[in-house]
Amino acid sequence: MAILLVAQALSLEQPAASRFAQLALKCVQREYPNKLDHVMNDASEVLGPRQLHPSFYGCFDWHSAVHGHWMLARLLHKFPDLPEAAQIRAVLDQNLSPANIAAEVKYFGQANRKSFERTYGWAWLLELQAELLGWPEAKGWAAAVQPLADTVVKAFEDFLPRQDYPIRTGVHPNTAYALGMLLDYARVTRDDKLAELAKERARAYYGRDHDAPMTWEPSGEDFLSPTLEEAALMAQVYDRQQFARWVRGFIPDLLLKAKLEPAKVSDRSDPKIVHLDGLNLSRARCLYALGEALPQRRDRLRKLADAHAEATLPHVESGSYEGEHWLATFAVRMLDAR
DSSP, X not given: OHHHHHHHHHOOOHXXXXXHHHHHHXXXXXXXXXXXXXXXXXXXXXXXXXXXXXXXXXXXXXXXXXXXXXXXXXXXXXXXXXXXXXXXXXXXXXXXXXXXXXXXXXXXXXXXXXXXXXXXHHHHHHHHHHHHTTSGGGHHHHHHHHHHHXXXXXXXXXXXXXXXXXXXXXXXXXXXXXXXXXXXXXXXXXXXXXXXXXXXXXXXXXXXXXXXXGGGOOXXXXXXOHHHHHXXXXXXXXXHHHHHHHHHHHSHHHHHHOOOOOOOOXXXXXXXXXXXXXXXXXXXXXXXXXXXXXXXXXXXXXXXHHHHHHHHGGGSXXXXXXXXXXXXXXHHHHHHHO
């Protein structure tokens, strides 16, 4: 039923949470089909997903498996009496065991892994850990995942000072998207040094940007808006007054006219075209965040966000694995933001 009447009029309630959880449970332990991000150093590394990644082998690719686990943890945290709660706990116990996570850490340390899942998968791993650190029941899972989170933090600390230019694409490597999640993790762990690294890089990359070409969006396989992800990030970096000045120069047309049409999705069985459903959900999340940072424009921005959410929420459960293995995660983040 159209994700329960557009997720109960755009609020995350238990019936919709149950449907989202079912989508993740169908894939976090489903090994195939699978798209590996795997550089083989020799013939001994011609291995299957589960051998390479005993924690995150499902959901078509490593990063989708990570954010599928995040969504399950998030929903269990919010709805401990969810009908799927026992199954979620069993999956988290199995997939996030210390031995499995140790194998994931070992993989990161091998030759030719420097760019593995950089930076989208890194960011999602930290978002997962930030969620696990936030509630007592998840203490055991958080302890198991912490060595991998520490590995990812070190990777960010090594990479970001060497990354002279941001990646502005509307897909996985988008720098602004990753920096936003890095800030989430830094806040939860109270890591001021990590937070300042993320903010310093954001200011260096984006502080002088102006007149963003919103009319160039979307590209045909975007699931992120380069412009709105950047704006949502800078709303976390600047204080309200600084942000108001910066954003007026960055997206003046959107703020003045508030015109932005949801993306049209012509084929939800196409793995790239269905990215546009993700774009609608991530745009909505960013627009809600901008509405909070710009109170005088909140109503207009929320109306735009709602239109984008309503364009895609009924199709999260489409029957096509191309979208079903990941879109629910974007829906939950968006509804959280709302």
